Structures are given as structure tokens and as C-alpha cells.
Amino acid sequence: MIDLTDLRARPEAYQDAAKKKRIAVDVGSFLKLDETRRGLILAIDEMRAKKNAVSKAVPTMKGTEKEKTIAQMKKLGDELKAKEEELQTIEVKFQHTLLLLPGIPLDRVPVGKDDSENVEIRTHGKIPKFAFEIQSHMTIGTNLDIIDVPRGVKIAGSRSYFLKGDGARLELAVLLFTLDHLAKKGFTPFIPPVLANYDALMGTSYFPGGEEQAYAIGVQKEKDGALESDGLFLIGTSEVSVASYHSGETLALEELPKRYCGISNCFRREAGTYGKDTQGLYRIHQFQKVEQVVLCENDPKVSAAMHAEILQNAEEVLQALELPYRVVDVCTGDMGRGQVYKNDIETWMPSRNSYGETHSCSTFYDFQSRRLNMKYVARDGSKKFVHTLNNTCIASPRILIPILEIYQNKDGSVTIPEVLRPYMGGKKIIEK
């Protein structure tokens, strides 16, 4: 959520941000709504003040004066109710639109329409050359019997899969390695609820807008089969639960920054992606992820330093796995509503003959913390909204794509990255 005072002061900056982020929202009509709303609040407050004053005096009255006053108040009460209903209608619209207004991207963010206009800022590692004809992770995984898509589809429909045997172990190895790496850096690991309510999804700014990407939880009604909602949703990232951990709280300055990481299954409906990335483990409904979440002081310098830190943590994991990657500045059109700055890390995927997105590092400033009502006591004693940031540290099985493909051998076996071997009982190679 944006700062209303700031919006009133420079509405054009928000309209510009919406345009650059390709978000359809009319700041001008929102401001008109805001004015109407404030006018109504003023009128209502005045009526209430009168009502309260008279009600206070009623007990001291008697006889006809009392009866007359009560009759007048009844009339005022009716008028008040009508005004309140009017306000309610406007309030709903107001709050809804308020949640749609975007955070303003930093000046350094490249302007662009979609991910094709993201800007590479650095690369790391050499793109491998193979002396033999390479196989895709799907061929490798199927032949080694560590990935089974057909049976996944049998059980859970399209975009489903089984990881099996060393495939399952490899995923856990990569997750545990990452978790250990973050623990060394002082990050507190969380196993969060994977079910979250509307407030958590709204607070992290997935809702409103992202409803169709989330699985809703409920029971099917016997009669018509419609979903009777429990009001809960499966999270698409542990950011939802972990960033909401301190919602409604006021933290002490000394507690900051909070360095947290969530490890969880993540669920995405991938609605509207028919025909996109249908092959393999790139775009699927369920995956596991270690996600970094940071809460820090409301200071652009501090959050910029934290952004660099969590970006580096992820890069270090890729470097340890010896996977080539590049970092891009995400352009305005590919950013979310709330983010002010975002980098993606893309890891080299031989079968795609390109880099594929594996990480996403976002700075929100106070966009999320305003929605989550998450404050801290600043140096001057005032209460301020924290800055929030998050970044993937590893997401699997997507990361298995480069691992299997880059570490594949001519005979169809896969060498296990050295740093993962301790997590697989010292095993060095996955073979038939």
C-alpha cells in the first residue's frame, strides 16, 4: 500500500509508475473519490458530534423538552445512517483502488514492457561446451528413473511429476545445502504454514490481483459441487507466511534487520500459461523453495545494502554449485505492483540454450509493511513502517534443470555437484 499523503502531494508520480508498470489504475479518479470520501467523513463526524453532545444532555432533561429532543435525535439518527451508507459504498471502492496503486520504481530501474526488456548487469561462470550431444533434463531424468512425469500427471494432472530415488534425494540435498549456507549467514530458518489467509496474501500484495494463481482451500458442496471456501489458500511462496510473521507488531530497532528464510512447498495454478513451458520441470504446480525474507529500517541505504546481501547469498549458492548464471535488472513492465527494485538471477539451461529465471530479488520499501501494519521504533522514537525484501535462495526442481543438464555425462549418468555429496551420503554420481 502506498502512502496517501505522498499520493496527494505528487499524484503524477504514481500515474507515471502505473503506466511504466503497465498497471491499469486511474489516479485522477481515485483522488476525486478520496475528496468525496473526506467530505463525507467530515459531515458524518459533525453529525455524530452533535448526536453525542445531545445524548449526553438527555439524562438531565425532563418532560416535554426531553421528548422533543429525543424526537429530533431520532431524525438525526436516520439522516446519519443514510450518510453512513453512502460512505460505506465509497469506502469499499476506495480501499479496493488503494490496494491497486503501485509502488514507485527507483530511477535506476529500466523502463520496459516485459521480461524481454530486462537488462543484464553481470554474468558469472562459463557456458559449458559439450563434446557429445546433450540430453534435456527430462530425457536424463526419465532414463535414470529419477523423474516420472507421466505418473505425476496420472495422479495430479498436467504440470505434475514425481521425483524418485536419487531425484528426490538430489532435491533435498540442494535445499539442505542452501539452508546451511543461510544459517551460516545468520538467517533464521522457518517451516511456515503453507496455508495462508486472505490478509497474509493481501499484506504481501499478492491479493487483490493474484487470486487466480492461488489454490483456494475448501470443501466441495454435495449438491452443486461448488467450493465452500475455508478462507485459506495454498501459498505460492513462503514469503507470504514469513513476511507476515510480524504483521501487526511493533519491533525494536535493535531487533533489525530480521534475517529470515522460509523453506516450504509452493503451489501455483499457473493459470493463463497454457502452452508455455509445457515440457519438463520448468513450470509446474508444486515445488520447494528456500526463500530469504528481510525486515529492516525504513532507510533506502539500509534496504539497498540488504538487497545486495541477499542477492549475493543466492549467487554464492550458484557459485558453489558451479552453475553459470547472469543477473538482470528487471524492467518496470516485468515488476510487481509493490516492488521498487528487482533483480532476477537466470541460470544457464543447456536444453533451452539460454538463461532461465531461477531467482527473484525484490525490494519493497514500506509497500508490504503498510499493508501488514508492521512497524518499528525509530531512532527518534517515532514509529515507522519497516522495509521488506525477499529473494529466492534456491527453488527446486527448477534448479535441477541446470544441475542435471550441466553435470550430465556422455553415458547418461549425472555427476553430483561436489558440495551436495555430503547431503547424499557421499555419493558422487547418479547412474542406472
Added chain:
RNA sequence: GGAGGGAUGGCUGAGUGGUCGAAAGCGCCUGACUUGAAAUCAGGUAGGCCCCCUGGGUCUCGUGGGUUCGAAUCCCACUCCCUCCGCCA
């Protein structure tokens, strides 16, 4: 799934229709006393919104609705928590 109990300020907890945003205690802050601290004493101590903003108004006693001139208090619905029984990883 069955039975019961509960939700009030940072915490404990009083309050069953009118001057209650709310007693008391604890905690915290400020001041006095003290070499310092403790103890003691005095004062202060929720948040949101709106305005003609050194001030004023309004809303909030789990949430939403209702009754009433007036609701923390009465009525209805919902949510969450706790205890016991049953079932269960």
C-alpha cells in the same frame, strides 16, 4: 465429530443501558529523594481516521449487523482461542 468456557489498553483484570476510551494492579516513561541503584513519592502512559492541526472532532472493548435518543454492557450471525471426550499423522 460431541460437551462446555472464553475474547476488554503492553500484560493481569474490573465493568451487565447514560459524564466509560474504560477502575485497579503490574510494566514502561518523566521528575523528586539517592554517590549510583533499589525502595518510596508525584505525574504521565492505546491505536486508526478527519479537520479551520501548538488545538478539536470521530471511530475502535474479537469481527459484522441489529435494538435504543444513548451500547463494552441487550439481541443476531460469524471468527478465533481454551478445557474435556471421541477419532487420528
